[in-house]
Amino acid sequence: xxxxxxxxxxxxxxxxxxxxxxxxLFLLAVFVPLMIITVLSVSLLLDSVHFKYDRxxxxxxxxxxxxxxxxxxxxxxSVVGYDVVxxxxxxxxxxxxxxxxxxxxxxxxxxxxxxxxxxxxxLEAGVVDGCNRFQLAWRLKLPMIxxxxxxxxxxxxxxxxxxxxxxxxxxxxxxxTDWSPSQIAFTYAFKNADFAGGVALSLIMLIPNVILAxxxxxxxxxxxxxxxxxx
Amino acid sequence: xxxxxxxxxSRLIKVTLLIxxxxxxIPVFWILRDVGRMIFAPIIYFDNGIFFTWLKNTSIFVGSAxxxxxxxxxxxxxxxxxxxxxxxxxxxxxTLVTMLIPITAMAMPLYVMIDGIGLNDTLLxxxxxxxxxxxxxxxxxxxxxSVLPPDLVGMGRIDGLGDFGIYxxxxxxxxxxxxxxxxxxxxxxxxxxxxxxxxLLVEPSKSIMSIGIEAFYGQGTTLIAIIMVIPSVLxxxxxxxxxxxxxxxxxxxx
Numbered sequence: 001x002x003x004x005x006x007x008x009x010x011x012x013x014x015x016x017x018x019x020x021x022x023x024x025l026f027l028l029a030v031f032v033p034l035m036i037i038t039v040l041s042v043s044l045l046l047d048s049v050h051f052k053y054d055r056x057x058x059x060x061x062x063x064x065x066x067x068x069x070x071x072x073x074x075x076x077x078s079v080v081g082y083d084v085v086x087x088x089x090x091x092x093x094x095x096x097x098x099x100x101x102x103x104x105x106x107x108x109x110x111x112x113x114x115x116x117x118x119x120x121x122x123l124e125a126g127v128v129d130g131c132n133r134f135q136l137a138w139r140l141k142l143p144m145i146x147x148x149x150x151x152x153x154x155x156x157x158x159x160x161x162x163x164x165x166x167x168x169x170x171x172x173x174x175x176x177t178d179w180s181p182s183q184i185a186f187t188y189a190f191k192n193a194d195f196a197g198g199v200a201l202s203l204i205m206l207i208p209n210v211i212l213a214x215x216x217x218x219x220x221x222x223x224x225x226x227x228x229x230x231x
Numbered sequence: 232x233x234x235x236x237x238x239x240x241s242r243l244i245k246v247t248l249l250i251x252x253x254x255x256x257i258p259v260f261w262i263l264r265d266v267g268r269m270i271f272a273p274i275i276y277f278d279n280g281i282f283f284t285w286l287k288n289t290s291i292f293v294g295s296a297x298x299x300x301x302x303x304x305x306x307x308x309x310x311x312x313x314x315x316x317x318x319x320x321x322x323x324x325x326t327l328v329t330m331l332i333p334i335t336a337m338a339m340p341l342y343v344m345i346d347g348i349g350l351n352d353t354l355l356x357x358x359x360x361x362x363x364x365x366x367x368x369x370x371x372x373x374x375x376x377s378v379l380p381p382d383l384v385g386m387g388r389i390d391g392l393g394d395f396g397i398y399x400x401x402x403x404x405x406x407x408x409x410x411x412x413x414x415x416x417x418x419x420x421x422x423x424x425x426x427x428x429x430x431l432l433v434e435p436s437k438s439i440m441s442i443g444i445e446a447f448y449g450q451g452t453t454l455i456a457i458i459m460v461i462p463s464v465l466x467x468x469x470x471x472x473x474x475x476x477x478x479x480x481x482x483x484x485x
Contacts, residue, residue, distance in 0.1 A: 055471060059464065066463040069425040070445045071456040106416065110370075113412065117377075147373060155330070155366075162333040182333045195339055202336030209331035217324060 007200040011188075016178040017201070023092060023179055027160040031096040035156055039104050040149065043111040044137045058112065062105035072102075073169045091176060098166045103159065107152050114148040115141055147220065154216045158209050181205050274447065274455060284436055285443040292354055292361075292428075292439055293421045297414065299362040300421075304413050308371020309402045313379050314394055323372065330365040334426050342430050352433045360427055364420070367413040374409045375402070411470035419463050 011017065042061065046054055067075055076098055118141060126140045142149070164186065167179035178184050181201060189198030268275065274282050310316055311323055341360045342351075350356030379401060387397045425441055432438050435446075444455045 055468075059467065062467060063460065063464070066419060066423070066460050067456060068423040068441050068444065068459045070441060071459060075456065106419075110412070113408070151369065151373065158331050162331075164333065185333065185336065189339055198339070199336055202333050206328075206332060206336075210328060213324070213327050213331060217327070 004196075007196050008204065011197050011200045011204070014184065016184050017181065020179060020181045020184055023095075024161055024163065024181060026092055027096055027099065027163060028157065031100055032156050032160050035100055035104055035107075036153060038100075039107045039111055039152065040142070042104075043108050043115055044141060046108075046112055047115040047141065048133045048137060058105070058108055061108050065102040065105045067102075069165055069169070072165075073171075076166075076169045091170070091179075095163070095166045095170065095176070095179065098169065099160070099163060102166070103156070107156075111145065111148060111152065114145045118144050150216060150220045154212055157212060161209060162205060271454065274458075277446065278435075281435065281443070285438055285440045288354060288437065289422070289440040292358055293418065296358045296362045296421050297417055299358070300364040300367065300417050301410065301414050303362070304364055304367035304417070305371050305402075305406060305410065306398070307368045308373075308409075309375050309379075309398055309406075311368075311372045312375035313384055313397065313402070323369075326365045326368050326372075329363075330369070338426055338430050341427065345431060351431065352437060354437065357428055357431050357439075360431060361421060361424060364413070364417050366420075367417055370413060370416075371406075371409055374406070378405050378409075408473045411473040415466055415470050418466055422459075422463060 042057075046057065051057070122140060122144070123136060126136050131139065162182045163180045164182040167176040167183055170176045176183075178187060182205065185198040185201040185205070187198075188194045188201060307326075311319060316322070345351055345356040345360055348356075350359065383401065384397060387401055392400060423441055428439050428442050432442065435443070440459065444459065447455045
């Protein structure tokens with residue numbers, strides 16, 4: 001293919017694209033909400049009490065994300081095992097679990113940091129007004145870190161849409177070569193030497209991302225310049 | 232005076248003791264070194280010690296790319312959050328979109344560009360191609376929007392600071408925890424970076440660790456995995472205190 005408009009149509013007619021998009025939608029429906037809930041609850045819980053092993057906890061959450069890609073292949077292959085090859089419905093959960101455990105750690109650190117920065121006076125005022133811990137988290141802390149939460153939500157969604165590493169890790173043991181749209185784009189560009197096809201698919205995948213980004217930017221105060229924090 | 236000389240003497244004694252202890256424990260160190268060599272043998276002696284070349288390349292690559300991207304991220308975040316630049320909204324949106332483009336779509340154009348200026352299969356080319364970190368730029372932007380309220384910038388202006396002065400005397404001193412967060416995440420992404428180096432670096436002697444470790448499959452894999460994770464963990468532990476102090480702790484009190 002040399003590019004041109006028909007490339008887009010040809011790519012969309014590929015028999016692998018449909019299942020790949022379905023896989024990604026599955027991740028979006030199940031694992032992204034799970035990740036958001038876990039990250040927020042862990043960081044809010046860590047913030048609400050004076051926990052002695054707070055450092056170690058965050059490190060434990062972080063470590064799976066620190067393993068370099070090339071080694072992670074062996075690591076996750078041995079965790080997932082070679083016997084789920086024939087059960088394709090299983091593999092979806094496995095890839096979701098991998099992206100879950102590698103993805104939450106860094107966001108817990110970021111949200112923990114953003115929570116720690118809420119000024120103590122505001123929280124004390126909340127306590128004086130009779131908030132218990134849950135109300136403090138729900139009514140005060142969450143609204144105050146909403147920008148960071150919005151940033152996290154959009155990046156998690158985008159990460160799920162262009163998921164590449166996790167299925168690629170299980171490529172040899174579980175035959176997930178063309179599991180996600182990004183992988184198919186990669187196959188086009190670097191295995192079939194059809195760069196136009198790869199880019200066409202990438203651009204198609206970019207459309208939902210840009211729409212999401214626009215929604216996020218227009219519906220939040222993300223674009224606002226620096227403002228006085230007490231307003 | 233008496234006290235001072237006594238303290239100096241006791242320090243001298245301690246140093247002498249340390250030196251003598253070290254001297255006495257040289258045989259133990261010798262054995263430890265041999266034990267270390269035995270444990271790390273599959274790595275150290277692999278292909279005439281190519282591991283150390285990879286280690287050197289990785290440190291050059293990560294060191295330079297890290298410093299370039301952290302400086303760029305923090306400056307860009309500051310400028311977008313505080314100053315009146317033309318096309319501010321467009322620039323922000325462009326940064327966001329850059330992050331949304333899959334690496335697959337990005338890799339080939341980058342390869343063509345790097346190849347075009349003749350830096351293919353060199354560390355310099357890899358450094359240039361990897362020295363951008365939109366995630367960090369947006370994080371710095373979020374940070375500065377909450378840490379540098381207009382009041383504070385206005386005070387700086389009244390005191391006669393220009394744009395650069397505000398960056399130098401307000402932006403940088405306030406950004407300790409930001410720098411540690413951005414450095415940590417940038418380091419991890421560079422240290423583990425796989426796609427770009429895989430495409431850009433061909434010769435084994437110019438390779439870096441995150442790719443080179445593929446050579447160790449089957450022999451010493453766990454060992455190399457642990458070695459690869461250690462720097463990130465150490466950096467996390469080191470930057471932990473500043474991160475925990477709050478990503479955005481305000482400068483102005485009501």
